[in-house]
Amino acid sequence: QVQLVESGGGLVQAGGSLRLSCAASGRSFSSYSMGWFRQALGNDREFVAVISESGGRTFYADSVKGRFTISRNNAKNTLYLQLNSLNPEDTAVYHCAASALGSTWPQAALHEYDYWGQGTQVTVSS
Numbered sequence: 001q002v003q004l005v006e007s008g009g010g011l012v013q014a015g016g017s018l019r020l021s022c023a024a025s026g027r028s029f030s031s032y033s034m035g036w037f038r039q040a041l042g043n044d045r046e047f048v049a050v051i052s053e054s055g056g057r058t059f060y061a062d063s064v065k066g067r068f069t070i071s072r073n074n075a076k077n078t079l080y081l082q083l084n085s086l087n088p089e090d091t092a093v094y095h096c097a098a099s100a101l102g103s104t105w106p107q108a109a110l111h112e113y114d115y116w117g118q119g120t121q122v123t124v125s126s
Contacts, residue, residue, distance in 0.1 A: 002026040002098045002115045009094060009120030014087050016124070022079035022096030022117055030054070030074040032115075033099040033107050036081045038092035039119070045095070047108040049081065059106035064090075086124045093119040 008020040022034070035050040049060045049070040058070050069082040079096050097113035107113065 002029065002032065004096050004098065004115055004117035006094065006096055006117045006120040009122045011123045011125065012086055014124055014126050016086050018083045018086065018122060020081040020083065020094055020096075020120060020122070022081075024077045024079065024098070029077040029098075031100070033103065033105070034070075034072060034079045035097045035099060035107060035113060036068075036070060036079075036094060037097060037110070038090075038094045038122075040092040043092075045110060047110075048094070050099075050106050050108060051079070052105065057105065059108065061108075083122065086122075088124045088126045091122060091124050093121050095119040 003025045005023045033052050036048040037045050038048050039045040047061050051058050051070045051072055055072050067085045071080045096117045098115040099107040099113045103112040
């Protein structure tokens, strides 16, 4: 069982940056691939990025590649998402999620994740 709590969201101007964090509690954080998803108002939840258990592999949605960076600190049981060059289309609630062993890399589909956080709001003004 893993509990996930996101933080770091807020209001930022276009072109600005934010750093999201996802604190995990429970056992074996380092045994999960960890992902970020986002859901804009009225839209389906969409994949943003995923990082492997050790942090050695990452994979991004085309829409954020080159602007967002996913990372993790297994000693601190924390997942991060650095958001740069933000634009209004990035406005959404951002959720972190944990995927147990056995899923095929990269885990980019919602059904591949076992645990979800409640999300943190990111709003980008033009």
